[in-house]
Every structure is written in structure tokens, then in C-alpha cells.
Amino acid sequence: MRHSRKALLATAVGIGLAATLGAVPTAAAAPAPAGNAASYAAYERSPENQAANRAFFEAVQRSVAEQRAANPGALAVTVTYNTRNAPSFRTQIARSTQIWNSSVTNVKLQEVSSGGNFSYREGNDSRGSYASTDGHGRGYIFLDYRQNQQYNSTRVTSHETGHVLGLPDHYSGPCSELMSGGGPGTSCQNATPNSTERARVNQLWANGFASGLGAKELAPAG
Numbered sequence: 001m002r003h004s005r006k007a008l009l010a011t012a013v014g015i016g017l018a019a020t021l022g023a024v025p026t027a028a029a030a031p032a033p034a035g036n037a038a039s040y041a042a043y044e045r046s047p048e049n050q051a052a053n054r055a056f057f058e059a060v061q062r063s064v065a066e067q068r069a070a071n072p073g074a075l076a077v078t079v080t081y082n083t084r085n086a087p088s089f090r091t092q093i094a095r096s097t098q099i100w101n102s103s104v105t106n107v108k109l110q111e112v113s114s115g116g117n118f119s120y121r122e123g124n125d126s127r128g129s130y131a132s133t134d135g136h137g138r139g140y141i142f143l144d145y146r147q148n149q150q151y152n153s154t155r156v157t158s159h160e161t162g163h164v165l166g167l168p169d170h171y172s173g174p175c176s177e178l179m180s181g182g183g184p185g186t187s188c189q190n191a192t193p194n195s196t197e198r199a200r201v202n203q204l205w206a207n208g209f210a211s212g213l214g215a216k217e218l219a220p221a222g
Contacts, residue, residue, distance in 0.1 A: 035146050040128035040182050044171060049130060053163050056118075056131040059139035060164055063117040077205060079164060080112045086120035089143050089157060093120055096158040099191060100165065103198045106205035107165060118164060128182070129156050131163040139164075151182060155191040166204040167197055 043049055064077055083090050097109045118139035128147040133139050141160045148156050159181050173180030175188035178197055193201070 035126040035128050035144060037150070037182065037186070039126050040147055041171070043127035043130070044169060044181060049127075049169070052130060052132040053168065055133045056139045056141075056163055057166055059133045059137050060117050062137065063139070067117070077106075078108050078110050079118075080110050080116035081164075082112055082114055082116045082119045084114065084119070086122040086143055088122050088145075089120065089148070089153070092143075092148075092153045092157040093161075095154050096161045096191070099154075099158055100161060100193070103193050104165070104201045104205070106202045109161070109164070129160055131160050147182075151186050152189045152191060155188065156181075158191040158193075162193065162197070162201075165201045167193075167200060 064079060068077060083093055101108050120141050122143045125144045129142055129144045131141050159178055162179050167179050169181055170179045171181055171183035175184040175190050176194050178193040
């Protein structure tokens with residue numbers, strides 16, 4: 001294709017201006033490929049996801065430990081989070097927080113305007129939603145748009161928040177088990193932990209202290 005001298009000059013001027021301003025022209029970042037049930041399941045069951053869950057909980061533990069040092073006598077600990085980078089899911093996050101706070105007694109979740117023990121993020125990712133760390137010791141929960149359209153969004157959020165409190169995935173479980181995640185399929189609407197999951201969280205956070213989880217406890221149960 002032939003370009004006019006005027007077009008070439010305009011391009012050159014644009015590049016020169018960008019260089020002068022210290023910027024380099026770049027193409028817009030392409031969104032991640034749209035996910036589906038198969039891609040979600042593949043990542044959910046992967047060693048990578050299990051390692052990310054473990055790193056996430058350890059990051060939350062470290063953050064909470066600093067908080068506990070300042071108030072060691074509290075019978076329950078408060079785990080704080082912010083939703084600045086997940087504005088589309090504030091309703092689901094608030095509902096998830098309500099569910100967990102009414103289900104367990106030894107730990108409570110509380111939103112803060114910035115900072116916090118962990119954060120929520122939103123976007124597109126073919127892996128779906130997950131808990132992870134940012135490489136700097138800070139934990140975050142990523143909520144994928146497409147997965148939250150296909151599955152009950154409050155269940156997705158509540159499930160990922162379960163990792164905050166130390167619960168591992170158990171995809172072979174029934175719909176009544178929150179940490180079975182996407183295992184039961186898109187028809188599952190339950191967003192509430194069952195009695196076993198509630199008891200486990202209360203045990204982990206007994207007396208306001210989160211017990212360290214070993215690799216065995218964080219390994220997939222099914």
C-alpha cells in the first residue's frame with residue numbers, strides 16, 4: 001500500500017512528539033480469551049491454582065499477624081479488604097461478606113476505603129476467578145466477568161472469599177458445599193458455606209489466631 005508524503009510526515013511527527021514526552025506508542029492490550037467451563041475447570045484443578053491459593057492465604061495471614069500484634073487479646077480478628085478495583089462486583093462482595101460474617105464467629109470481614117489485608121479486582125481472564133498474590137506479598141481476589149455471567153456471581157465471590165479464611169477447593173463436592181466451586185455446574189445457586197466449612201473456619205481462627213496451614217491441608221480434597 002502506498003502512503004502519501006503528508007501521512008508519513010504526520011506519523012513521523014507523532015512518534016517524535018511521543019519521544020519528546022517520554023512516551024512510546026503501544027497497541028491497546030488485547031483482552032484475555034473468553035473462558036468457558038472447561039478452561040475454568042482446568043485451571044481450578046491445576047497445581048498452579050493450588051499454589052496461588054496457598055500463597056494468597058499466607059499473605060493474608062502475615063498481614064493479619066501484624067494487626068494481631070497490636071491487639072493480641074481480641075477473641076475475634078477482623079480481616080479487612082478494599083473493592084476499589086472491583087466496582088462492578090460491590091453488591092456481590094457485600095453479600096458475600098454478609099454471608100461469611102453471619103456464618104462464623106472467630107473472624108470477621110470488613111471493607112475499608114484503601115489498603116486492607118487483601119483486595120478484590122475485576123477483569124477478563126480465561127482461567128476464571130481466583131485468589132492470588134501480586135508478587136509483593138499482597139493478596140487479592142480476581143473476579144472474571146464471563147465466569148460471573150455464567151455462574152451465580154455471589155457464589156463465585158463467596159467461594160473465592162472462602163480462600164481468605166483458609167478453605168481449600170473441593171470441586172468433587174455437592175452444590176451444598178461452597179468450596180466445590182464450579183464443580184456442580186452453572187445451575188448451582190448456593191452461596192453459603194455448609195456446617196463443616198463453617199466449623200473449619202472457626203477452628204482455624206480460634207481465639208483470634210489463624211493456624212498455619214501445611215501443604216497437606218491445602219491440597220485438593222477430591
